[in-house]
Amino acid sequence: MTRALIAACLATAALAFAQSYRPWTDTGFGAARVRTVESREMYPEDVPEHTFELPLTVVLLDQTNWTEARALRELRKTAAIFAPCGIVLGDVQLARGRGPDGGHDIDMAALYPGADMPAAVVDFSARVAPNAAWPRVFLVGRLLGDTVLARSYQQGAVGDQESRRFPYMNTAWISYRAHWDERAEKEYSSLAHELAHVLCRCGHTGGDRRHLLHEKRNFLGAAVLEPDCRAMQLSPLLER
Numbered sequence: 001m002t003r004a005l006i007a008a009c010l011a012t013a014a015l016a017f018a019q020s021y022r023p024w025t026d027t028g029f030g031a032a033r034v035r036t037v038e039s040r041e042m043y044p045e046d047v048p049e050h051t052f053e054l055p056l057t058v059v060l061l062d063q064t065n066w067t068e069a070r071a072l073r074e075l076r077k078t079a080a081i082f083a084p085c086g087i088v089l090g091d092v093q094l095a096r097g098r099g100p101d102g103g104h105d106i107d108m109a110a111l112y113p114g115a116d117m118p119a120a121v122v123d124f125s126a127r128v129a130p131n132a133a134w135p136r137v138f139l140v141g142r143l144l145g146d147t148v149l150a151r152s153y154q155q156g157a158v159g160d161q162e163s164r165r166f167p168y169m170n171t172a173w174i175s176y177r178a179h180w181d182e183r184a185e186k187e188y189s190s191l192a193h194e195l196a197h198v199l200c201r202c203g204h205t206g207g208d209r210r211h212l213l214h215e216k217r218n219f220l221g222a223a224v225l226e227p228d229c230r231a232m233q234l235s236p237l238l239e240r
């Protein structure tokens with residue numbers, strides 16, 4: 001078979017198992033639709049041995065440079081990065097829709113009155129269907145007025161039982177430039193990095209080797225440090 005023909009066959013096979021979208025009801029996003037990402041879309045081989053499953057809601061905003069293929073690429077890389085910690089991506093819901101007034105950039109500078117949170121983060125978070133699983137990831141255009149390309153909000157001081165009252169807790173926000181940013185390791189993923197923060201409720205560490213939560217950009221890599229793995233495994237967001 002020629003290379004082009006093989007590629008065409010692979011593309012057909014990929015389309016064959018991609019589910020179609022259904023309306024995403026009870027949300028504040030325009031033209032909102034959602035589909036379940038099947039495990040073989042994230043694990044081209046078999047799903048690895050694991051102890052923990054992470055459910056996930058991914059909201060891809062329309063009219064950004066994000067595409068479904070790019071979202072799936074981040075999910076596949078995240079799946080590979082988390083596998084050595086015994087964590088697999090379980091029920092992943094991929095939602096798409098338009099932001100309020102068609103907006104897809106997040107203004108990180110304008111704060112919600114009386115809170116140390118960007119108003120847009122609070123607003124977009126509250127638009128997600130109430131029954132959607134946490135953590136919730138937003139693939140957005142740009143993070144305006146921010147120094148970083150991706151950001152996440154951990155549980156903080158809020159108790160696990162209380163967290164549902166604060167829909168912006170356990171969310172990650174990833175601009176499309178984070179997807180394109182040149183990295184020393186192509187296996188690295190901004191999605192995995194932000195989800196690791198959310199799961200471990202921890203920040204960055206140093207060291208002279210590359211790893212997922214390194215404090216220096218040039219040292220970001222796909223390997224997860226053992227203590228970070230253990231901290232992630234304690235997350236109440238994981239299903240055992």
Ligand SMILES: [Zn+2]
Nearest residue numbers: 193194197204
């Ligand atoms: Zn970070």
